[in-house]
Amino acid sequence: MQDDATRPDVLVIGAGMAGITCAQALAAAGQSVLVLDKGRGIGGRIATRRATLPTGEVSFDHGAQYVSAPSDDFAARLEGAGATHWQDGADKPHLVGTPGMSALMRALAAGLEIRQSCEVSALAQDGDGWTATTPMGQLHARRVVVTIPAPQIKRLLGADHPLCAAATNVDMQPCLTLMAAFEPDSPRPFLHRFDPTHPLAWIAQNSAKPGRGNTAVTWVAQAGPDWSATYLEGAPDLIAAQMLPLLCDVIDADPRDALHVSAHRWRYARATRPLGQPFLRSDDHSLYLGGDWCLGTRVEDAWTSGSAIARDMTGLANVG
Ligand SMILES: Cc1cc2nc3c(=O)[nH]c(=O)nc-3n(C[C@H](O)[C@H](O)[C@H](O)COP(=O)(O)OP(=O)(O)OC[C@H]3O[C@@H](n4cnc5c(N)ncnc54)[C@H](O)[C@@H]3O)c2cc1C
Missing domain, CATH: 3.90.660.10 (Polyamine Oxidase; Chain A, domain 2)
Known part of the structure; x- marks a missing residue:
């Protein structure tokens, strides 16, 4: 277990678009954030394999x-991360990372503290926050944001957790x-x-x-x-x-x-059937669940969800 001095304000579980977006917005608002991901790289389903x-x-x-027809805000963020247009003849612009899609995520994650190959196997609420069980030991924070695919959430929280029912409805x-x-x-x-x-x-x-x-x-x-x-x-x-x-x-x-x-x-x-709202939140505002599955099936849905969580956590209108 970390000592108090090294405990982040927020643990973000999942370094895909939703988690990275949320973590950057929280960090920009002055929160200390630690991101955990079970993968060897970051980016989740925005991924590039080399051979x-x-x-x-x-x-x-x-x-x-690619990321298609994103909102102006999101397009600007992606272009700032090095995205370029794939001239593929499509009606809508298709933005891609160079030399691969994962380069976008590395750029978007710049400056964040991220632990890779760090799978969270359980999350439990205790006296003053949440404890995550990981191969690197137990990590603690006052608040937690979980941005993993919906069907995997009950493994972390237990099927009886009040937020699990809504999340596990998402197929x-x-x-x-x-x-x-x-x-x-x-x-x-x-x-x-x-x-x-x-x-x-x-x-x-x-x-x-x-x-x-x-x-x-x-x-x-x-x-x-x-x-x-x-x-x-x-x-x-x-x-x-x-x-x-x-x-x-x-x-x-x-x-x-x-x-x-x-x-x-x-x-x-x-x-197949998204949640229909940008995130789920516990009554005490210490636990948030988000990801593309809240709103749809696209990268921009993940970005919207991650941004909305950060806004809710900080009370700031212009984060994300
Ligand atoms: C084959 C395919 C093609 C697609 N094509 C497009 C497309 O062309 N355009 C488009 O807009 N969208 C596309 N999508 C969808 C897009 O990739 C997703 O909407 C978006 O990347 C989801 O981001 P996310 O952050 O919500 O989730 P994810 O990217 O899934 O991130 C979740 C992260 O959580 C981590 N994780 C999971 N469990 C744990 C745990 N227990 N402990 C720690 N970490 C954990 C995972 O390793 C992962 O990095 C495609 C998806 C797939 C699979």
């Missing part, structure tokens, strides 16, 4: 593809994601396509985004919710082997030409 090919490094945005769909790389002269029939009737509902030519280099043609393909649910528990290698021929069929490539193939399992990718 080394004989010809050099490639990367894949295997979570959020989140899985998404299996394929990452594949081919030689630079391989087919590039489109930049991205959405076809909800195909097992691979979304396919994007990742290497066509700005600043990705020309080592290889890289693709990210996301299986639709039904296909993802059917094969969710498969081993990642097996999932990748099943998805690769489906991709190759669409892009007119030969699976044997793939230079890199891997898959990622997003167990909680998108809310």
Whole structure:
């Protein structure tokens, strides 16, 4: 357990867009904040994976593809973090991080104290705040903000906690994601396509985004919710082997030409029925639950939720 001098005012659990947004706004309002995330990197579902090919490094945005049509405030914040427009012919601007989506999150998180690989396994309220159980010991703060996917919250708080009922009403769909790389002269029939009737509902030519280099043609393909649910528990290698021929069929490539193939399992990718309000709060205002699932399925929903929590905690209108 920390001594009083090292206890932050607020513990933020989750270093995705919601948690980072909230933490920065609280820090700007003068609160001491410690962010905890179970991942090795930060960003949550805004994620980039790297792979080394004989010809050099490639990367894949295997979570959020871009941020579309954000509000002016949010767009300015993203552009300040280095986001650029992907000229993909879409009606609405699509903002991406460079050299990968995760670069956005690293920039947005600058200056925060973040402990990575720090999974919170339990949260308990005690005399003057909350205690989080982590592999680094017990951490204490007067107030806690939890920004993890809704279905995971009851593991932290216990199913009987009054806020859990509302959070666990939010259902989140899985998404299996394929990452594949081919030689630079391989087919590039489109930049991205959405076809909800195909097992691979979304396919994007990742290497066509700005600043990705020309080592290889890289693709990210996301299986639709039904296909993802059917094969969710498969081993990642097996999932990748099943998805690769489906991709190759669409892009007119030969699976044997793939230079890199891997898959990622997003167990909680998108809310099917969001909460309908920007956050949940305990009666004593010491515990807040937030994240994209409160409002929708997009990065901007996470940002709105994180900003709203910080505003509520500080009583300031202009944070976020
Ligand atoms: C495949 C895919 C494609 C997407 N495409 C788009 C897109 O193109 N555009 C768009 O706007 N949105 C897209 N989204 C949605 C977008 O990624 C999310 O809306 C947004 O990133 C959610 O942010 P968040 O902070 O609410 O949650 P998350 O990003 O999930 O952050 C939660 C964090 O909590 C951490 N965590 C969980 N449990 C614990 C624990 N017990 N202890 C400590 N840490 C914990 C996790 O490691 C994670 O970092 C996509 C999502 C997926 C999965």
